[in-house]
Amino acid sequence: MPLRIEALEDRTAPAALGSPWPDPGTLTLSFAADGTRVGEAASDTATAFAGVPAAVWQREVLRAFQTWAVQIPANVALVADGGQAFGTPGPAQGDFRFGDVRVGAVPLSDDSLANASAFDWSIGTWSGDVLFNTRARFAAVATPTAADVFTVALHEAGHVFGMEHSNDPTSAMSENYTGPKTGLSAADIDAVRSYYGARQPDAHERVGGNGSRLTATPVDAVLGSDRLTADIGPGDTDVYSLLNASQLGQLEVRVRTSGVSLLAARVEITDRWGRLVAAGTATGPGQDVTLDVPQSLVKLGCFVTVTGATGDVFAVGGYEVSVARTSGLTLPPQVAERLIDNTPRGAAALDGRGAGADGFAADANVDSSADVDVYTVRVPPTTNAAPRAMVVSVTNLDGKAHPELAVLDAAGRSVPFQVLASSGGVLTIQVTQVPRGGAFYVRVSNPAGADATGRYRLTADFHPPVEVRYSRLAAGRLTTAAPAAATGLTVNNARLFEFVLVSTAADGAATGGATLTVRDAAGKVVLTLVRDREGATNRAVYLAPGVYTVTISASPGATNYWAGVREVSDPAGPYDPGTSTTYPEQPPPDDGNATGAVGEPLPPAEPAPVRPAGDESLTFEAPAPPPWYYGF
Incomplete structure (x- = not known):
């Protein structure tokens, strides 16, 4: 009897299973270490994949997920697994302790190769998890006694993306394993696109794309560390032109895919005449590429070209391209002042996905101690005349100190706020003066004297003010x-x-x-x-x-x-x-x-009067921002 993945009723094409992932563009995957608890069992991939090097079978699993992801607006990024038990309470998507999809191996029934869970709000972190059977045999290349890892993982990845079984023997979702498959059938592609839609060009493509120097997307090297989020589709090429580079010293171009997708990128730097002067290729899926811009090009201008480095599914995926100054900063005084004050020019809009009706959220990185990210937040319209406050929270997802926050009004002036929470990797602040229909800029940076580099999550919500009295x-x-x-x-x-x-x-x-x-x-x-x-x-x-x-x-x-x-x-x-x-x-x-009275309100966010000379009871002079200042 052939090995079966599982039996279900007759279908001629894959059908929907569970619910679609709420944010397929930011999916993550992790491989649980052996010994991680799975109910009463412990994950044991060493037994399941005996004789297959970990790097080999894990790449086959990633290739299987990527085969589905390239057809839809999805990215799957490889992340570390914290070792918590499978099913640990937490959000169904976005738990920073491990991937949205976790891969392990435990004993299953003798006629089963693996099983997987589709996304389902009610099962929490079990959503997306894939378990291989330690009682089955797997190989990189199928043999008469071992199933190939890719075909089995391709089937389970389909379940993770919400696809049910198909009775079509050419479908990756065919319930019986009958031998290796090289990819998806036309029916598989139609089915998953009907669930998520087809993959679309990124926002920088415009009409006709940005695949040449004539249509290149500008990147402002002065107001960097400029970072653009983009996507390489099948056969796609993205070209960027560096603006204002003549005012800088040494520049570094970084194409980041780690934590973003499984894209293996090729990056080239060419001069204004199209001559290649520097190039780099990712060492594997989800690996970054960093290149130094030759000093000779700084005053002449140059272009950055990003493509997929391989001819397979790893040539597609999302990425971030950034330009950073590494040495020799020689800016005019007025430009240097703009950089220090970090005016909101070029700020990214804080996205409404992943938050409530009146909320916004973003996931990004503090790349270095000098990195600064600026976001625009527009106050949602409302007919309610009651006062509203904006609560902004930032969490370092890598276990380090929390990033620093600053809030600016539409004119770029510092806005005072109150700190509601500041402990470890989390900082939460409240702005009480929120005009309806207005806009704010939120600045995220590495605080002086601390290390807040790494991933962070930023949220902004609007609701009645939180009254805090100390x-x-x-x-x-x-x-x-x-x-x-x-x-x-x-x-x-x-x-x-x-x-x-x-x-x-x-x-x-x-x-x-x-x-x-x-x-x-x-x-x-x-x-x-x-x-x-x-x-x-x-x-x-x-x-x-x-x-x-x-x-x-x-x-x-x-x-x-x-x-x-x-x-x-x-x-x-x-x-x-x-x-x-x-x-x-x-x-x-x-x-x-x-001293003060019991029940004294939280120190107001206006500048405090300066005490007379000699009176040291409280001499908080109103400093120029930082706007954390309470001003009591």
């Missing part, structure tokens, strides 16, 4: 002579508390960073907030009843600070009259702190 614990100035201040906090009933610390440099010797430490009565540290540069940070902690000491310290130099706390959780059970917490009525003597 009780002021302490505020003032720390100096080299008095580098720390302390105050007390008494908790009468157990609660969840959020602490906030805001600091800024008061002289040239300070970094503006500060540390807030909360200790219980025994001296045990229960919370530490660290800000290594000026800005704000906050975090919540569950505190049991007791007396706590809150200490704020800073490195040498003069540093202004403001520390506050608020109760986050409400008590359960009978009503608890009065406050559950005793706040300091006045600061300890001689520590330079100022």
Whole structure:
């Protein structure tokens, strides 16, 4: 009896299974390490693919998925797998811990080769997962006793994209394995396109495409690190012309496919006469290509050509092309100022996909400490007269520090905002002054003194303002002579508390960073907030009843600070009259702190008045942006 993948009712063409992926253009795939839990079993690809090198069978799996993806507006990017158990709770698409599609191997029934799950909201991260049978035999090339990996993976990839079985023996979705297949049948292509549509030219193609120097897409090398998102279709060629390159020193051109698609790209740099001066080819699917622009071309102008490097399915896919300055920056002063301030010229529109009706989202990269990304966000129209706020959140998806955020109005002026959350890899801010029908620019960058490089997800949502009120614990100035201040906090009933610390440099010797430490009565540290540069940070902690000491310290130099706390959780059970917490009525003597009342609102986002000379209780002068400044 021939090996079967699974049996289903008669069909002459593939039908729909499950639901289409909500964002097929950003699919990811990961190979789970052996030992990863799959229910009560553990993944064991070493047994399933015994005798086949991992690089070989994994490439065949990628080739199978790519065979479907090139027919539709889909990209499949290879990502690392975090090793969490299959079916771990999480989003059905977009979980950064592992791929949307996970590949493993476990024992299945004797007459089955593999199985897969289509996208289904109700099964969460199980969506898209492919499991090969460790009881079957696989080979790179089919033998009388082993099925070829590509044909089996092609069938399972069809299920992942929502295709059901077909009774057509030429279809990749034929339920019985009868030998190797080289690709999709015409019916397979029609079926998957009826589900997702056909692959379309990217936004830079325009009428007639951008495949020649005459129709090249301009890339502004001055206002870079300019990054364009594009796509190579079957037989496609994309050409880019570098603008304003004569004002720069050394340039680097990067075509990034890692984390984007399985495209294997060929990149060429030619001079204005079409002569080839530099070229590079990806070492494999989803591998980046980086080229230095010869110094001799900087003043003459040049073109960048991107094509598929192979004659197979890996010659198709999405990519990002960017131009970055690497040395010898010699800009006119007015241009240098634009670069430092990062005006919103050329900003990318923040996409509405993947967010709510009044929300926007984007996934991108901070490529280096100098990389800056700017997005336009348009306020959705509404007839509701109630106030609305814009909440912007950025998350580093690689486990590093969160990127820095800045918000500019339509004229490029800094907009003050409040920090709602700043901890680890996540920063969330709120802009309360949101004009209906207006527009903002959101700037994402690597913060000074930290490493936020890598992938990030940016979201922007509009809803009624979040009112945040803190009780002021302490505020003032720390100096080299008095580098720390302390105050007390008494908790009468157990609660969840959020602490906030805001600091800024008061002289040239300070970094503006500060540390807030909360200790219980025994001296045990229960919370530490660290800000290594000026800005704000906050975090919540569950505190049991007791007396706590809150200490704020800073490195040498003069540093202004403001520390506050608020109760986050409400008590359960009978009503608890009065406050559950005793706040300091006045600061300890001689520590330079100022105090505030219980329930003091979040420091307003307007510049604070400058205190008279000699009054160091709170001297937060309104700095030029960064716009995180609370201005209390």
